[in-house]
Amino acid sequence: MSPVCPTTWRRGRTWAAAGSIVLLAGTLAACGGDSEKNESATGTTSATDAELATAMKPLDSYPVPTVKLDGADSVAGKTVFYIPLTKQAPQFTTTEKTLTAAAKAAGLRVQVCDGKGTPTDIGGCLGQATDAGAAAVVTDAIPYALAANGLDAAQKAGIPVVMSNQVPDPSHPASKTLTWVPVPGGEQQIRLFDWIAADSKGKANILINQSSDGLSPARYVATGRSALSKSCPDCKLTVNKVTSSNFALIPSSTSAALLKDPTVNYVDSQFEQYLQPTQGGVQQTSRTDIKVVTGSASLGGMKALKSGSPVAATAQAAAFQGWVDTDAALRLILGEPVPEYTIPTRLFTKDNIGDVELTEAAELSGEWFGPATFTDDFKKLWGVS
Template sequence: MRSSSLRLRTSLFAAVVPLALTLAATGCGSSSAPTAATSASSNDPGVAAAQKVVDSRLGSQTFKADLPAIDQIAKAKDKKVLYTAISLKIPYFQNVLKTMQSAAGLAGVQVDGCDGNVTPANIAGCVTQAISQHYDAIVLDNIPVDLIGQGADALKGAGVQIISAEGESLPAADGVTYAGTGGPEMLQAAANWTIADSGGKANVLIVQQNDTPLQVKYVSQYMQPTFAKNCPNCKVQVISVTAAQLGNLGTQVSAALLKDPKIDYVVSEFDANVQYIVTGLQSSPRGKSVKLVGAIGDLAALQRVRSGQFQRADVLVSPSYAGWAITDQTLRVLVGAKTWDRLDTPFRTFDTSNIGDVTVAQDGIDGGAIVGGDTWSHVFRASWGLS
């Protein structure tokens, strides 16, 4: 196979790197803030709807799903899957891989890891490995299929099934099966928290990353419509940033606050970018009065929420859930069973009303204790007939 067939689209790759690199970041600080659970007092129906969403995600989450049975799970035995993450140096992806290896092992499936190492050459190498070593499927985690360019056609031609993991929940199409883990819904939850907390009167600055059409879609088709529906009196502005411009994001944020001193909420599309936003808030005279909200959370985000400094809310899912969900979808692909388009991901919203009820630690995130415990593995096992 010619090397040109695996050429990566580096402009899209640049969009993924900052998100992956900061999943393992940490942070700290101190102060306190009111919560959505106590701030929303408006009788506005939109605010009430937003508050209902908030309330449903503040407590411990229980995963429920009516999954079609995989009747011929034995067909998966001895199959091989190559889990390719944007970077296996990051604890989140390490734990997704570890979970997949354990879960898939119950069905006799071998899952190996390949480190994308946040470089086009390494990701191309993983694609080549999947083909040359005759893997039955490749899981691309946080690596958009568009990113591998003609490598997707090469995989299909070699009979390697493609699972696109942890992006948008979509029906299978063009030889790609999707395994979404709630990203868009978490962004909607962040918007609803802002609406409820402000009583329907927020002046919001959304920080959107726009290296890929999907990143723009997350804001334009999920976050902004949520504000429009539940908060017609909210003012919503969007600033855009590319991966190459992240170093200047703090300046963008402080400039936006100077231009519109009434901005009182900043909502980040990705927690990965929050460290740059905080820099902008720190340099603004009004920064301490602005409430920061994030999604697709990590340990650093929860630590900021706990301290009350700048970040007031965060929305998070456990890598344990992600590993089981991706494994389930992968097994379905391997044996030709019915796949799912979307599951109700057990993500949880954290603010000052509930952050004190949990232990903020990496192992609590990794194993799922922080969202209410592992309520998903037995559901997936049951659908495999292995309960």
């Protein structure tokens, strides 16, 4: 059954985010895939040059919430637990560092606990947070079902939880102790497919290495597929399912898929952490005509783009996400309504990568996506500037 996409995406400059990476340790990659030629009743053409140019531009300003938060100084000295699914993903490191900086600005301390991609470790982290009487818990890319007992126990103990970087689970709606900060990865897929459709002049045969762990990655690809069917009816998309818990299988499954269909001319690594093994699979075929793109790019992926492979990448503002997650945690702690957030994303190619400073400091500042003034804006909201 095809996954149901929960959100309707705007084709203009929709600033949603991507990159939810869900790992389940011990799960092997499911090779072979899911192939479909896109057909469209409307017969619309690929994205216009203007649309792509807009997707490649930085923001004029970040979408910082406007509702001020009173009493933020009352949380000083309390501890927030940050639990990423796995610290192996570079994006989570960026969010961890900026969340820590944001929390410090509000007088909070941050305790980081690596989920290591396993239910046991994630549950252990949640248990530590509950036993320590944390002020709040922020999870990153962890499905609720993967850690339901620990998440339920934390909330029962009065500890609010921010579920970040996941498609919201309708069976666990937002409440006084739970909020979702979704980063709809479908936007990144739309932008990559737009670029591929334009680059191929509407004749692309795409292989995507899609994460097979959890529901969110499949939903992101479904969103991209839906848009592709309208923008590029003559394009073909094949899904090769992979997992971060077993990188060793990714090169061989990629090369096998390419050998099975030698007409594939674009390969999409859904998340940057799959990029190197994906490129390895392409190299195993000895083909030099295949163009590789990637989603959820961080500093390493951006440097690779500047070097020539991948040829296109999307990235989300993980630095901004750290401040957003802190804002959500503060509002839950203080019993205030949590606003809707959007995390910027941007398309990068050889045409704009030269305008980006490829340093860790630049990545942590958020300047790749717009003016790096949002930190001061959040401090003003919290009354701590």
